[in-house]
Amino acid sequence: xxxxxxGQEPAVDAVGVILDAVRLDRASPVPLYYQLAQGLERTVxxxxxxxxxxxxxxxxLAERLGVSRPTVRQAMQYLVEQGxxxxxxxxxxxxxxPKVRRPxxxxxxxxxxxxxxxxxxxxxxxxxxxxxEASVATALGLEEGAEVVELVRLRSAGNRPIAxxxxxxxxxxxxxxxxxxxxxxxxxxxxxxxxxxxxxxQTIGARTATTAEARLLDESRGxxxxxMQRTAYDDHGVVVEHGNHVYAASRYxxxxxxxxx
Amino acid sequence: xxxxxxGQEPAVDAVGVILDAVRLDRASPVPLYYQLAQGLERTVxxxxxxxxxxxxxxxxLAERLGVSRPTVRQAMQYLVEQGxxxxxxxxxxxxxxPKVRRPxxxxxxxxxxxxxxxxxxxxxxxxxxxxxEASVATALGLEEGAEVVELVRLRSAGNRPIAxxxxxxxxxxxxxxxxxxxxxxxxxxxxxxxxxxxxxxQTIGARTATTAEARLLDESRGxxxxxMQRTAYDDHGVVVEHGNHVYAASRYxxxxxxxxx
DNA sequence: CAGTGGTCTAGACCACACC
DNA sequence: GTGTGGTCTAGACCACTGT
Numbered sequence: 001x002x003x004x005x006x007g008q009e010p011a012v013d014a015v016g017v018i019l020d021a022v023r024l025d026r027a028s029p030v031p032l033y034y035q036l037a038q039g040l041e042r043t044v045x046x047x048x049x050x051x052x053x054x055x056x057x058x059x060x061l062a063e064r065l066g067v068s069r070p071t072v073r074q075a076m077q078y079l080v081e082q083g084x085x086x087x088x089x090x091x092x093x094x095x096x097x098p099k100v101r102r103p104x105x106x107x108x109x110x111x112x113x114x115x116x117x118x119x120x121x122x123x124x125x126x127x128x129x130x131x132x133e134a135s136v137a138t139a140l141g142l143e144e145g146a147e148v149v150e151l152v153r154l155r156s157a158g159n160r161p162i163a164x165x166x167x168x169x170x171x172x173x174x175x176x177x178x179x180x181x182x183x184x185x186x187x188x189x190x191x192x193x194x195x196x197x198x199x200x201x202q203t204i205g206a207r208t209a210t211t212a213e214a215r216l217l218d219e220s221r222g223x224x225x226x227x228m229q230r231t232a233y234d235d236h237g238v239v240v241e242h243g244n245h246v247y248a249a250s251r252y253x254x255x256x257x258x259x260x261x
Numbered sequence: 262x263x264x265x266x267x268g269q270e271p272a273v274d275a276v277g278v279i280l281d282a283v284r285l286d287r288a289s290p291v292p293l294y295y296q297l298a299q300g301l302e303r304t305v306x307x308x309x310x311x312x313x314x315x316x317x318x319x320x321x322l323a324e325r326l327g328v329s330r331p332t333v334r335q336a337m338q339y340l341v342e343q344g345x346x347x348x349x350x351x352x353x354x355x356x357x358x359p360k361v362r363r364p365x366x367x368x369x370x371x372x373x374x375x376x377x378x379x380x381x382x383x384x385x386x387x388x389x390x391x392x393x394e395a396s397v398a399t400a401l402g403l404e405e406g407a408e409v410v411e412l413v414r415l416r417s418a419g420n421r422p423i424a425x426x427x428x429x430x431x432x433x434x435x436x437x438x439x440x441x442x443x444x445x446x447x448x449x450x451x452x453x454x455x456x457x458x459x460x461x462x463q464t465i466g467a468r469t470a471t472t473a474e475a476r477l478l479d480e481s482r483g484x485x486x487x488x489m490q491r492t493a494y495d496d497h498g499v500v501v502e503h504g505n506h507v508y509a510a511s512r513y514x515x516x517x518x519x520x521x522x
Numbered sequence: 523c524a525g526t527g528g529t530c531t532a533g534a535c536c537a538c539a540c541c
Numbered sequence: 542g543t544g545t546g547g548t549c550t551a552g553a554c555c556a557c558t559g560t
């Protein structure tokens with residue numbers, strides 16, 4: 001043990017490490033602040049700047065990197081939003097303990113599972129045009145009974161069913177085929193239709209399984225199910241999709257990483 | 262000057278409305294950009310700038326408001342993060358359809374209920390020091406069997422129980438009394454101890470109620486419960502609190518508003 | 523006191539979307 | 542083209558923290 005390092009920050013030459021790790025290319029179309037932010041992020045998650053490390057002040061950093069102070073600030077702001085550093089006026093900037101960073105964002109279960117390395121399988125139980133029920137019509141902003149695309153899927157991983165997913169979409173906005181949906185997931189299809197997802201509201205609840213649900217999801221009668229209703233909007237505020245999903249609670253849970261406002 | 266009004270956006274004199282609604286006080290300690298952001302937010306959620314309204318460009322706004330363009334940008338950035346407006350290069354800024362905005366943030370159930378206008382009640386079922394079980398010890402980063410404060414509460418609203426909340430805290434960090442906890446909630450107590458909450462990880466799942474839980478929560482046997490485990494960290498990355506909560510699913514659900522990354 | 527991040531200014535040039 | 546937001550600069554002063 002060479003370093004006593006008791007309660008104080010580890011002796012790391014932050015600015016040196018950063019200058020080594022970050023290469024700014026002014027010819028690149030990527031903004032300078034973003035190059036810097038990404039470089040800093042790599043440096044932090046790569047462990048070159050351990051938790052607790054004090055990062056030198058903006059003015060010094062700006063000088064050494066050859067950019068202006070607002071540019072450094074913009075990059076730092078990004079790191080704060082990612083929860084990688086904490087800044088306090090009069091004190092300085094410090095690398096914080098990194099935590100799991102699963103954002104519970106605008107991704108699908110498919111994406112979640114795939115990034116977990118589990119190869120998910122999907123089977124389409126039904127796909128067609130139906131008249132909208134009241135709740136669906138409300139969510140999509142249509143009249144009750146209006147035509148909507150209904151898509152029902154069973155999602156499995158490791159040969160066991162995980163979720164029954166029911167989605168409703170306005171007719172004609174997204175072209176859905178069974179093949180495409182089994183291959184890439186609904187959200188991939190939506191994005192490839194040129195729709196930019198912007199926001200979603202979702203509600204997570206629980207209830208007990210009906211007999212049919214229990215059989216479908218390979219659970220016992222009366223088992224607890226997680227339910228999730230999600231309505232997704234594009235960047236014009238128009239509803240893109242409404243989903244009503246049930247998950248086998250014994251094999252699935254939602255995780256979220258929260259940051260202070 | 263007559264508005265072209267190309268059929269889409271409602272004919273609203275955005276800059277006029279904004280100038281009427283936003284009063285900037287340069288003597289105030291509140292930053293200008295924040296005064297502006299709040300003013301814009303009020304204007305949007307108050308309906309004075311209906312969804313679809315085109316907001317005038319930054320330069321004009323800056324001129325009329327008597328501030329610099331970066332200040333306007335900073336305020337706009339805030340509105341984008343709140344999901345209230347969409348901006349596109351070459352196009353402009355547009356108010357989007359406002360959605361429910363319950364952030365599922367670092368708040369407590371107590372805060373959630375209170376901001377809903379329901380006056381919540383809390384009764385402390387037990388409060389004391391216990392030896393940490395394995396899962397609790399892991400979450401708090403302690404040895405198994407180490408002393409931790411255990412707090413068990415029953416939360417009700419409208420005379421019906423909603424949740425049983427079990428929290429574990431390291432000994433000595435926060436002074437907890439039954440009176441304080443029944444009055445203001447745990448997170449209020451933590452904040453008033455000078456601890457700055459920074460991040461949390463939480464897992465939401467479901468299971469069926471045990472007999473005792475069903476009785477406590479006024480549910481039938483085998484009813485579905487929502488479960489939530491949360492571990493909260495301060496801005497030094499140190500664990501502040503670990504909680505293990507169960508909610509009567511028939512009377513509670515989690516809502517979240519998501520924005521695209 | 524000195525040092526830090528927070529805010530603000532008054533410009534500039536660029537990339538992009540629409541006409 | 543024209544107009545928009547996106548980026549960037551080189552300063553300035555202030556508020557806060559710790560000495």
